[in-house]
Amino acid sequence: MPPDKLPRSDVCSLSAVQDGQQLRVAGWIRSARISKNVIFVALSDGSTADTLQVVIVRNAGHWEELIPDLLTGASIEVIGALVATPSASQPFELAAQRLMVIGRAPATDYPLQKKEHSWEFLRNIAHLRLRSTTHGALMRLRSWLSGAIRHFFEQRNFIEIHTPIISSHDAEGAGALFEVRAPQRDAAHHHFFGAPAFLTVSGQLHAECAACALGRVYSFGPTFRAENSHTIRHLSEFWMVEPEMAWYTLDDNRRLAEELVANLAGQALEHQAKELHLLERHSAGLCAKIEGLTKLPYRVIEYSEAIKQLKQAQIAFEYPPRWGLDLQSEHEQWLVAHCSKGAPLFVVNYPQEIKPFYMRLNDDGITVAAMDLLLAEVGEIIGGSQREERLDYLLQRMQRDAMEQAAYQWYIELRKYGTVPHSGFGLGLDRLLLYLSGMHNVRDVVPFPRAPGQAVC
Amino acid sequence: MPPDKLPRSDVCSLSAVQDGQQLRVAGWIRSARISKNVIFVALSDGSTADTLQVVIVRNAGHWEELIPDLLTGASIEVIGALVATPSASQPFELAAQRLMVIGRAPATDYPLQKKEHSWEFLRNIAHLRLRSTTHGALMRLRSWLSGAIRHFFEQRNFIEIHTPIISSHDAEGAGALFEVRAPQRDAAHHHFFGAPAFLTVSGQLHAECAACALGRVYSFGPTFRAENSHTIRHLSEFWMVEPEMAWYTLDDNRRLAEELVANLAGQALEHQAKELHLLERHSAGLCAKIEGLTKLPYRVIEYSEAIKQLKQAQIAFEYPPRWGLDLQSEHEQWLVAHCSKGAPLFVVNYPQEIKPFYMRLNDDGITVAAMDLLLAEVGEIIGGSQREERLDYLLQRMQRDAMEQAAYQWYIELRKYGTVPHSGFGLGLDRLLLYLSGMHNVRDVVPFPRAPGQAVC
Numbered sequence: 001m002p003p004d005k006l007p008r009s010d011v012c013s014l015s016a017v018q019d020g021q022q023l024r025v026a027g028w029i030r031s032a033r034i035s036k037n038v039i040f041v042a043l044s045d046g047s048t049a050d051t052l053q054v055v056i057v058r059n060a061g062h063w064e065e066l067i068p069d070l071l072t073g074a075s076i077e078v079i080g081a082l083v084a085t086p087s088a089s090q091p092f093e094l095a096a097q098r099l100m101v102i103g104r105a106p107a108t109d110y111p112l113q114k115k116e117h118s119w120e121f122l123r124n125i126a127h128l129r130l131r132s133t134t135h136g137a138l139m140r141l142r143s144w145l146s147g148a149i150r151h152f153f154e155q156r157n158f159i160e161i162h163t164p165i166i167s168s169h170d171a172e173g174a175g176a177l178f179e180v181r182a183p184q185r186d187a188a189h190h191h192f193f194g195a196p197a198f199l200t201v202s203g204q205l206h207a208e209c210a211a212c213a214l215g216r217v218y219s220f221g222p223t224f225r226a227e228n229s230h231t232i233r234h235l236s237e238f239w240m241v242e243p244e245m246a247w248y249t250l251d252d253n254r255r256l257a258e259e260l261v262a263n264l265a266g267q268a269l270e271h272q273a274k275e276l277h278l279l280e281r282h283s284a285g286l287c288a289k290i291e292g293l294t295k296l297p298y299r300v301i302e303y304s305e306a307i308k309q310l311k312q313a314q315i316a317f318e319y320p321p322r323w324g325l326d327l328q329s330e331h332e333q334w335l336v337a338h339c340s341k342g343a344p345l346f347v348v349n350y351p352q353e354i355k356p357f358y359m360r361l362n363d364d365g366i367t368v369a370a371m372d373l374l375l376a377e378v379g380e381i382i383g384g385s386q387r388e389e390r391l392d393y394l395l396q397r398m399q400r401d402a403m404e405q406a407a408y409q410w411y412i413e414l415r416k417y418g419t420v421p422h423s424g425f426g427l428g429l430d431r432l433l434l435y436l437s438g439m440h441n442v443r444d445v446v447p448f449p450r451a452p453g454q455a456v457c
Numbered sequence: 458m459p460p461d462k463l464p465r466s467d468v469c470s471l472s473a474v475q476d477g478q479q480l481r482v483a484g485w486i487r488s489a490r491i492s493k494n495v496i497f498v499a500l501s502d503g504s505t506a507d508t509l510q511v512v513i514v515r516n517a518g519h520w521e522e523l524i525p526d527l528l529t530g531a532s533i534e535v536i537g538a539l540v541a542t543p544s545a546s547q548p549f550e551l552a553a554q555r556l557m558v559i560g561r562a563p564a565t566d567y568p569l570q571k572k573e574h575s576w577e578f579l580r581n582i583a584h585l586r587l588r589s590t591t592h593g594a595l596m597r598l599r600s601w602l603s604g605a606i607r608h609f610f611e612q613r614n615f616i617e618i619h620t621p622i623i624s625s626h627d628a629e630g631a632g633a634l635f636e637v638r639a640p641q642r643d644a645a646h647h648h649f650f651g652a653p654a655f656l657t658v659s660g661q662l663h664a665e666c667a668a669c670a671l672g673r674v675y676s677f678g679p680t681f682r683a684e685n686s687h688t689i690r691h692l693s694e695f696w697m698v699e700p701e702m703a704w705y706t707l708d709d710n711r712r713l714a715e716e717l718v719a720n721l722a723g724q725a726l727e728h729q730a731k732e733l734h735l736l737e738r739h740s741a742g743l744c745a746k747i748e749g750l751t752k753l754p755y756r757v758i759e760y761s762e763a764i765k766q767l768k769q770a771q772i773a774f775e776y777p778p779r780w781g782l783d784l785q786s787e788h789e790q791w792l793v794a795h796c797s798k799g800a801p802l803f804v805v806n807y808p809q810e811i812k813p814f815y816m817r818l819n820d821d822g823i824t825v826a827a828m829d830l831l832l833a834e835v836g837e838i839i840g841g842s843q844r845e846e847r848l849d850y851l852l853q854r855m856q857r858d859a860m861e862q863a864a865y866q867w868y869i870e871l872r873k874y875g876t877v878p879h880s881g882f883g884l885g886l887d888r889l890l891l892y893l894s895g896m897h898n899v900r901d902v903v904p905f906p907r908a909p910g911q912a913v914c
Contacts, residue, residue, distance in 0.1 A: 008704060010614055010672070026704050027672070028875050046671030046703075047614060075875040103846070103876030110874050127867035128874065130670035139671060143617040150604065157467055157504060160600040164905045165622060165656075165679050166635075166694050168914070178623075178649075179638045180656065182683045192635075192683065192693070194910045199622075199637065206905055209914070213587035214503030214596060215467070215484070221678055222622050226639045226649065236649075237623050246503075247465060247483050389560070410584035410914035417567050417585065418485050418532040419560030448621045448663055453651045457625070457666070457867035 003079045003098065012048035016091040019084040025052060025094065026077040026102075028131060031114050032070040039063070041070060043078065043094075046130075049137050049278050053093040054078050066101060072114050073105030073131070119444055126448050127457050134282065137275045138445055141268075142433055144275075146220070148267050149241050149429070152260055153218045158243060161210040163203030163219040168195055169407060176227045177201065178236075199224035204424060205358070205411055207244035208387060211422050212414050218243040220429075228452050232441040233378065235430060237450040244424035250360075250369040250386040253423035254346055257373060257382050258298045260427065261344065265293035268436055276436075283438025289376075290436055292343055299340040303327075303350045303367065306335055313338070326354045332374045345374045357397045358411075359385040371425070378435045384425025391415040460536045460555065469505035473548040476541040480551065482509060483534040483559075485588060488571050489527040496520070498527060500535065500551075503587075506594045506735050510550040511535050523558060529571050530562030530588070576901055583905050584914050591739065594732045595902055598725075599890055601732075603677070605724050606698050606886070609717055610675045615700060618667040620660030620676040625652055626864060633683045634658065635693075656681035661881060662815070662868055664701035665844060668879050669871050675700040677886075685909050689898040690835065692887060694907040701881035707817075707826040707843040710880035711803055714830060714839050715755045717884065718801065722750035725893055733893075740895025746833075747893060749800055756797040760784075760807045760824065763792055770795070783811045789831045802831045814854045815868075816842040828882070835892045841882025848872040 006024040014023070027045030039056040056063055070076075080096040107113075111125050112132060122129040129135045150160070166180055178199040182192035191197070203219035210217040220241040227234065243256065268276065269290055280286040301309075310321035310331055319328045327335075327347065336345050349367040352359070359368035373382035388394045394415055398405060405412065433445040443449040448457065463481040471480070484502030496513035513520055527533075537553040564570075568582050569589060579586040586592045607617070623637055635656040639649035648654070660676035667674040677698040684691065700713065725733065726747055737743040758766075767778035767788055776785045784792075784804065793802050806824040809816070816825035830839035845851045851872055855862060862869065890902040900906040905914065 012614065026877070028670075046616075047673075073875045075877045102878075103872075103874070105874040112874075125867075127666040127870060128670075130667055131875075136671060139618065139667070140616055142619070146617055146619075147607065147611055150607065154604055157469065159503075159597055160603055161596065161904055162599070162603075162679070162696060164694055164907055166681075166907045177640065179640070181636045181638060182685075183634065183636070192685075192909060193907065206914075209584040210587055210596070210904060213485075213585075214593060216504075222619070224623075228639075228649075237621055239619060410582075413584060415560075417560070417562040417569075418530045418588075420483070420532045421559075447618055447667060450621055450623045450650065452649060457663075 006079060010047040011043070011045045011050060011052045014052065014082065014092065016084040016086070018082045019092070021082050022079065022097075023082055023094065024077065024079045027052075027075070029070060029072055029074045029076060029105075030133075031072055034067060034070065039067070039070065041076070043076065044131075044133075044136070046136055049133060049140070049274050050090075053090055054080065054096050054099070055083075055093050056096045056099065063099075066099060069101040069104050071105055071107050071110070073110040073112055074101055075103040076101050119441060123443055123449070123454075130447065133278065135444075137278050138433075138437055138439070139447060141272055141275045141279075141437060142429075142445065142447075144272055145264065145268070145433055145436065146429065148264055148271075149220065149260075149427075152263055153243060156216070158216045158218045159210070159214050161203075161207055161214075161217045161219050163200070163206040163221075163242075165200050165222065166193070166197050167200040168193070168197060169205065176225045178224050178226045201225060202240070202426060203242050204244065204426065207242055207424060208411070208414060208422065211244040211246045211424070212418070212420060215247075216243070216245045230452060232443075233431065233434070235442055235446060235449055235451050238442075238446075239429035240426045241429060242424060242426045244422065246420045246422045248386070248423040249421060250348065250371060250423060253384055253386060253425060254300070254348070254371050255297075257371070257384060257425050257427070258296055258344070258346075261373070261382070261432070262294050262296050264432070265290050265436070269294075279437050279439075286438040289438070293375075295343065298344040298346055298373070300346040300348055301335065301339050303347055306331075306339070306347050309339065310334060324351050324353060327372075329379055332379050333376070336374050336376050342376050347372050347374065352397075355385070357401050357403060358387050358394075360388045361393055361397070369423075375435055378431045381431045381435070382425050382427045384423065386421065386423040389415060389419045389421050391419065463536060467504040468500070468502045468507060468509045471509065471539065471549065473541040473543070475539045476549070478539050479536065479554075480539055481534065481536045482551065484509075484532070486527060486529055486531045486533060486562075487590075488529055491524060491527065496524070496527065498533070500533065501588075501590075501593070503593055506590060506597070506731055507547075510547055511537065511553050511556070512540075512550050513553045513556065520556075523556060526558040526561050528562055528564045528567070530567040530569055531558055532560040533558050576898060580900055580906070580911075587904065590735065592901075594735050595890075595894055595896070596904060598729055598732045598736075598894060599886075599902065601729055602721065602725070602890060602893065603886065605721055605728075606677065606717075606884075609720055610700060613673070615673045615675045616667070616671050618660075618664055618671075618674045618676050620657070620663040620678075620699075622657050622679065623650070623654050624657040625650070625654060626662065635681050635683045658682060659697070659883060660699050661701065661883065664699055664881060665868070665871060665879065668701040668703045668881070669875070669877060672704075673700070673702045687909060689900075690888065690891070692899055692903065692906055692908050695899075695903075696886035697883045698886060699881060699883045701879065703877045703879045705843070705880040706878060707805065707828060707880060710841055710843060710882060711757070711805070711828050712754075714828070714841060714882050714884070715753055715801070715803075718830070718839070718889070719751050719753050721889070722747050722893070726751075736894050736896075743895040746895070750832075752800065755801040755803055755830070757803040757805060758792065758796050760804055763788075763796070763804050766796065767791065781808050781810060784829075786836055789836050790833070793831050793833050799833050804829050804831065809854075812842070814858050814860060815844050815851075817845045818850055818854070826880075832892055835888045838888045838892070839882050839884045841880065843878065843880040846872060846876045846878050848876065
């Protein structure tokens with residue numbers, strides 16, 4: 001084949017068995033080392049964490065004019081022959097026959113030089129940081145994880161449901177809602193949708209409509225909180241997968257949740273070894289930590305028991321634990337460390353006062369069928385519940401919470417017509433990825449993070 | 458196994474080879490027919506378009522008290538034996554041994570009775586319409602189609618990239634942006650993100666950052682337009698898949714687009730036969746129409762040639778065709794009918810004046826490397842282009858369009874550092890589904906449509 005007609009090969013698809021084969025590759029220079037007789041270029045095309053070593057023998061003069069442009073960040077196309085290198089550290093390299101510099105990257109101002117940059121520095125160049133080794137690996141891992149989550153549900157006959165981003169209700173009662181406004185063309189502004197509209201905090205209530213028609217469904221996409229939190233674990237826009245299942249009790253729900261997490265952890269170790277190995281450089285013991293997620297069943301503790309143990313712990317918590325109050329981060333970490341020795345821990349059956357209106361009241365009349373899954377370091381990654389399917393209980397609870405019934409008429413009607421027991425949960429993709437990648441700040445596992453004061457590009 | 462411990466079976470998983478097997482199923486009554494000796498209940502659990510016929514023999518008295526509750530919409534659980542029925546219209550039925558009514562649906566007010574309802578009527582009960590046969594089929598088709606799109610890109614080593622919903626720019630220059638506002642706590646309102654924020658109209662510019670680092674990427678999710686359009690083809694919130702590929706020319710881009718559409722159409726015919734067969738009842742010739750998408754290559758016409766042919770057509774178009782103006786819906790439909798005999802048609806190389814700033818200027822200096830894919834009836838389902846990768850051309854164009862450079866510094870830097878030729882397109886999921894389902898209004902192929910005046914639940 002004439003070199004010009006050669007199709008481009010992805011670096012991830014190359015292998016030493018192609019020894020001697022002519023190839024065309026294209027990507028960005030990670031680094032270039034120019035010595036007297038040979039030039040070595042490490043080329044990354046983003047398809048894998050590995051770079052391809054391109055070797056240029058300086059025997060003929062026509063390479064020389066290229067040398068000033070062979071700089072970190074420049075884009076190049078190379079035609080050459082693959083050479084197996086069984087005795088070298090990498091299995092093969094590319095002996096260049098032709099090299100074209102497509103886009104230069106002036107060394108004087110290209111921000112991503114070969115040295116290690118701080119995460120903070122990289123966060124301010126979100127448009128370029130995906131070209132760094134670690135952020136490239138994080139994005140491939142994120143993409144793989146999103147696919148693995150969907151395959152898990154596809155294999156179990158769940159139907160993917162596209163719950164709306166623009167929403168008229170506040171599923172969590174949290175109050176931290178972004179408002180959505182259409183351009184104001186008239187002096188008297190009318191609501192574009194006929195009523196105030198917000199960015200969704202959860203697809204759950206809509207997923208409930210779908211589960212009460214289609215059986216098992218899930219939504220997977222961005223959700224929003226307008227909280228002014230400047231922490232390493234909060235984002236204004238974050239991804240959640242939210243399965244919702246007709247006929248599932250809280251126990252069924254919990255078993256599905258732990259099966260999901262264990263499955264993803266096991267698959268990550270199997271299919272993402274290269275990315276995890278690379279990330280382990282920043283996070284010692286990463287793979288062992290992930291291995292810990294694969295051991296089923298996870299431990300379960302009742303909220304009331306958890307409070308009892310926290311009180312007995314005789315620790316000077318910043319927030320003293322008390323029945324009827326929510327668990328704080330310091331409590332969660334203590335529980336995970338002491339009740340499950342660092343392994344995942346479910347806390348179930350919380351006081352109804354601290355949980356939203358839609359959770360099913362237990363027979364004790366004071367707790368609801370809620371579950372949270374806690375992990376070491378990242379804290380809560382799953383929150384779920386059995387939903388209140390009994391019309392009279394739901395209406396009582398809404399009345400107690402002084403909710404406006406008219407706005408939730410559609411939700412109430414799910415209980416009025418052919419109601420069924422059902423359950424669901426939300427798993428935070430970003431926090432799970434934080435755990436699986438060993439990164440410390442959730443803003444580093446999202447390509448373009450949105451947080452208070454931060455929407456750089 | 459004791460009946461109480463039987464796991465629930467999905468109706469979609471049942472088959473006549475289970476003849477004689479004891480089963481437990483749960484779902485909603487589609488219809489019930491009560492005769493002197495036998496009761497027939499058509500049960501739907503949402504896992505398939507098929508209902509399961511449950512047969513109750515009225516020989517023993519204990520069924521009688523259930524009869525008043527065996528109404529359309531009620532939820533029930535049934536334990537019984539599967540009976541193969543080779544001579545009947547359905548391959549098997551369930552001989553009930555036990556039946557429990559879980560949630561009633563009073564015939565006096567349950568809105569979804571057995572009779573056919575208008576699409577308009579159903580649109581106003583979005584929370585219940587997913588229980589209808591057609592809307593159930595549409596949601597399963599939508600879920601399958603979304604998965605098929607992702608599998609297409611996964612198989613080709615594309616990386617899924619989660620481009621943000623909250624955005625600071627207007628990729629299309631369309632101006633029809635929803636604004637995002639945080640709750641105003643202070644009299645002096647500060648921008649939550651440090652600058653005005655909007656709902657994204659396209660993930661493209663962010664996907665370009667990712668493609669210029671990772672090679673081939675795609676985003677897939679909701680996008681927004683604040684246009685006050687009350688048509689059967691427009692939504693305020695709609696789903697787009699947006700692939701973006703480094704090193705792709707417009708021709709590469711076009712070939713990927715047609716391969717995607719043909720692949721999805723072919724797979725739909727193969728894997729979604731049951732749903733399509735059902736939908737064909739409302740749309741004669743549906744499968745033949747879909748078959749038409751599988752024939753490659755699609756026809757391609759230059760914009761200039763299209764205008765010439767429209768002028769020669771001697772038709773009294775509402776909007777007279779003229780070089781330099783955008784194609785109207787009436788023009789698109791004429792072109793599809795006459796230039797490709799109803800088959801898909803690409804129109805390429807539009808005047809730069811009517812296309813956004815990021816499209817690559819062709820060598821003629823007056824057109825840009827744009828492409829639109831037109832289908833009969835639904836019109837444009839794909840819009841794409843080769844992106845302007847040359848820094849000087851991009852800056853000139855931005856200046857001409859009086860764009861604020863500072864706000865796009867990050868986008869400009871993609872051209873400043875290691876720029877590469879790249880291309881991409883956006884495929885509208887909802888319009889493709891409209892075509893594949895034979896439905897007429899895009900509000901009927903989205904579970905909870907958002908349109909001016911419509912955000913019902």
